[in-house]
Every structure is written in C-alpha cells, then in structure tokens.
Amino acid sequence: MIKLEVPDVVTAIGVLGTALKRELFLLDKNILDTKKKLKVFEEC
Incomplete structure (x- = not known):
C-alpha cells in the first residue's frame, strides 16, 4: 500500500x-x- 500526504483529492489524483x-x-x-x-x- 502506498500512502501519500497531499492537501486534497485533486492533488492526489494528479500525483x-x-x-x-x-x-x-x-x-x-x-x-x-x-x-x-x-x-x-531470431536473426542469429
């Protein structure tokens, strides 16, 4: 699981x-x- 601390959902989606x-x-x-x-x- 990855945890990101971002100010809002839009920023999280962008990241x-x-x-x-x-x-x-x-x-x-x-x-x-x-x-x-x-x-x-394959050529060899």
Whole structure:
C-alpha cells in the first residue's frame, strides 16, 4: 500500500496520474527493448 500526504483529492489524483504515466512509459520502453532483442535473437 502506498500512502501519500497531499492537501486534497485533486492533488492526489494528479500525483498518481503522473506516477502511472511514468510507469506506462517505462513499461512501453521495456517492451520495445525486448522486441528488439527478440528480433536480433531470431536473426542469429
């Protein structure tokens, strides 16, 4: 469980939204890297 101390719900949603966007970006990057490695592996 994550506890954040923020002044209101709107701020909390903003903070969580930013964190989720970052996680999604990192996930997309990892998927892209994995696909590239798989392609290189299949070509060998």
